[in-house]
Amino acid sequence: MNNTAKHIIRLVVLIILQTLLINNLHWLGIFHPSIYIIGLLLLPATLSRTAELFIGAAIGLIMDSIYSTAGAHMAACVAVAYFRPLLICQLIQDANRIGTQVCSASIGTRQFVILALLMIVLHQALVLFLEAWSFDHTGWLILSTLCSAGVTFLLAWLYDRTQR
Amino acid sequence: MRNLLEFIINHSHLLLFLLLEVVAFLLITSRQSYPQSTVLTASNRVVATTNQTADNIAAYFHLRKDNEDLNAEICRLQQQVQDLQNQLEPLTEQPNDSASVYQYAHLRYRSIPAKVIDLTTNHQQNYLTLNKGTQDGIAEGMGVISDKGVVGIVGRVNERFALVIPIIHTSTHLSARILKNGHLGFTHWNGYDSHQIDLMEVGRHISVSMGDTIVTSGLTPTFPEGLLIGVVDKVRLEEGDNYYTIRVALSVDFHQLRYVQVLDNPSAVSMQQLVDSALVNNE
Numbered sequence: 001m002n003n004t005a006k007h008i009i010r011l012v013v014l015i016i017l018q019t020l021l022i023n024n025l026h027w028l029g030i031f032h033p034s035i036y037i038i039g040l041l042l043l044p045a046t047l048s049r050t051a052e053l054f055i056g057a058a059i060g061l062i063m064d065s066i067y068s069t070a071g072a073h074m075a076a077c078v079a080v081a082y083f084r085p086l087l088i089c090q091l092i093q094d095a096n097r098i099g100t101q102v103c104s105a106s107i108g109t110r111q112f113v114i115l116a117l118l119m120i121v122l123h124q125a126l127v128l129f130l131e132a133w134s135f136d137h138t139g140w141l142i143l144s145t146l147c148s149a150g151v152t153f154l155l156a157w158l159y160d161r162t163q164r
Numbered sequence: 165m166r167n168l169l170e171f172i173i174n175h176s177h178l179l180l181f182l183l184l185e186v187v188a189f190l191l192i193t194s195r196q197s198y199p200q201s202t203v204l205t206a207s208n209r210v211v212a213t214t215n216q217t218a219d220n221i222a223a224y225f226h227l228r229k230d231n232e233d234l235n236a237e238i239c240r241l242q243q244q245v246q247d248l249q250n251q252l253e254p255l256t257e258q259p260n261d262s263a264s265v266y267q268y269a270h271l272r273y274r275s276i277p278a279k280v281i282d283l284t285t286n287h288q289q290n291y292l293t294l295n296k297g298t299q300d301g302i303a304e305g306m307g308v309i310s311d312k313g314v315v316g317i318v319g320r321v322n323e324r325f326a327l328v329i330p331i332i333h334t335s336t337h338l339s340a341r342i343l344k345n346g347h348l349g350f351t352h353w354n355g356y357d358s359h360q361i362d363l364m365e366v367g368r369h370i371s372v373s374m375g376d377t378i379v380t381s382g383l384t385p386t387f388p389e390g391l392l393i394g395v396v397d398k399v400r401l402e403e404g405d406n407y408y409t410i411r412v413a414l415s416v417d418f419h420q421l422r423y424v425q426v427l428d429n430p431s432a433v434s435m436q437q438l439v440d441s442a443l444v445n446n447e
Binding site for chain 1: 181
């Protein structure tokens with residue numbers, strides 16, 4: 001399948017799943033997984049950084065209008081879009097190994113796990129803290145971040161397995 | 165000048181990143197001072213339509229439960245009609261001044277039935293979307309109740325949909341009363357448990373105990389007096405505190421909320437005008 005179409009379809013499917021499924025599940029009030037971030041995480045490594053930042057901002061704004069959170073998702077997505085290419089460069093010393101695909105088969109399992117974990121936790125923490133807009137319940141927010149990020153990471157990992 | 169240009173070109177990604185983050189933070193801060201930004205409502209129409217479609221499909225899966233609820237509601241209403249007829253009978257036989265007072269109390273609020281097509285309960289700032297809008301007579305600031313008790317206040321409305329800010333929203337404060345002794349307080353949601361709410365500003369000299377009923381105060385035109393909010397679940401008084409920490413178990417289960425009524429108080433506008441004119445005169 002055409003690579004661009006694949007990335008776009010994956011993003012759209014993840015956003016629809018997020019809106020219609022995840023948003024309607026109430027997991028003990030502590031799990032708020034943002035699974036759509038997987039679509040951003042798996043964008044091609046060769047994507048121009050400017051394009052990546054704008055894609056991040058657009059996806060963030062879409063999620064903000066769905067969740068009525070004005071800006072929290074946008075800030076988090078833009079941060080992921082900015083730090084992802086930097087982290088990929090840091091993780092992969094051998095420049096020849098950077099392919100277009102970001103998956104454990106092409107960049108290595110250890111590198112993929114580090115990249116996915118850092119990006120998902122960064123995104124989840126930013127969304128929850130910016131939405132709360134206070135440090136009143138820091139402990140609870142950290143717990144919620146870890147639980148939600150765990151679920152998202154698990155899904156990213158399973159998706160990566162199916163792509164092998 | 166050349167150095168500046170070089171700096172901008174070398175750091176274009178960083179600058180774009182910072183610019184986008186600044187935009188996001190401006191959105192967040194504008195939301196803090198004015199909870200429903202215009203960005204939100206403009207796009208909420210698209211989102212609300214999508215949610216309604218999804219809800220239409222999902223509705224088939226709980227038709228049985230809905231039928232049971234509706235039957236229960238019909239029974240309750242029939243009972244109420246019977247009770248009211250019983251009350252009315254002695255009054256119609258001997259018409260006097262008190263009859264008109266009763267009539268007035270009933271007529272003050274008009275209720276508009278609506279269906280919940282989208283709601284969140286697991287955020288700090290929760291929202292409900294209703295399938296009725298200005299074309300059905302809904303306006304901003306109207307109270308929203310269900311058959312179980314108080315739900316929230318209409319925050320934003322367009323032609324076809326209304327966005328409700330529920331009592332489980334961290335910036336909602338509702339004037340409330342302890343039913344047994346009439347003492348006032350206000351509600352505040354802690355942001356975590358959608359089954360519970362806190363009652364604030366109840367002084368230590370007032371007697372409060374578990375199981376006390378908490379109702380609306382009737383001091384604002386939004387809700388009539390005596391609507392159920394919940395029942396006191398936990399009371400704590402720390403050494404040296406002037407106010408109780410009161411946990412109230414909400415009577416409305418937001419997870420199961422499907423049908424609500426929007427309360428239209430025709431005298432609300434004239435009441436507000438009176439207050440406004442008094443404030444202007446004081447200045």
